[in-house]
Amino acid sequence: MWADTAPPRGFVLVAIAALLAESAYHCWHRVERAMRLGQALPGTSMPLMLSSGVATVVMPSTALMAVG
Template sequence: MANDRRRPRLQDIGDEPDYRFTLANERTFLAWIRTALSLLAGGVAVVQFLPDLGPRGQRLVLGFVLVAIATALAAFSYRRWFRVERAMRLSQALPATSMPLMLSLGVAAVIVVSVILMAIG
């Protein structure tokens, strides 16, 4: 007989939390996804629609940074949702996250670079 080492489904862990908390966690996840999509759209816009911002190479770098931030945010948002849901099911404290700090620093860096490009352009 094979040893079954599959991870349990989230629904099988702990107790069902109050549905309002589960829905709030889902809304937070969707807000992170919307933010990632906005950053993605911004990255595409910088490269495709803002020729006055600077040479194409500089716009490509700026656009790729925005897309990279969007990718990381989309990837980590699911992990964050899962960890919060699991903590609620196990009646544990919610896990800490560095996502807001990392997002803020990334967007601030993009803003600084954009302002520099506008000033020299």
């Protein structure tokens, strides 16, 4: 069965959280630097990363619930 060979969904969510935390730190650093220098604030890709990560977990989970 698929659930026996795939990594647990919790592990995937923890990995996504770690990636978002790392990205947030770098985003914060860029924003702080831009404010110090009086420059325009940089954009971020974190909302895209978060929505992609959630979709990566939710879609297979929904499919498994529908089948099982």
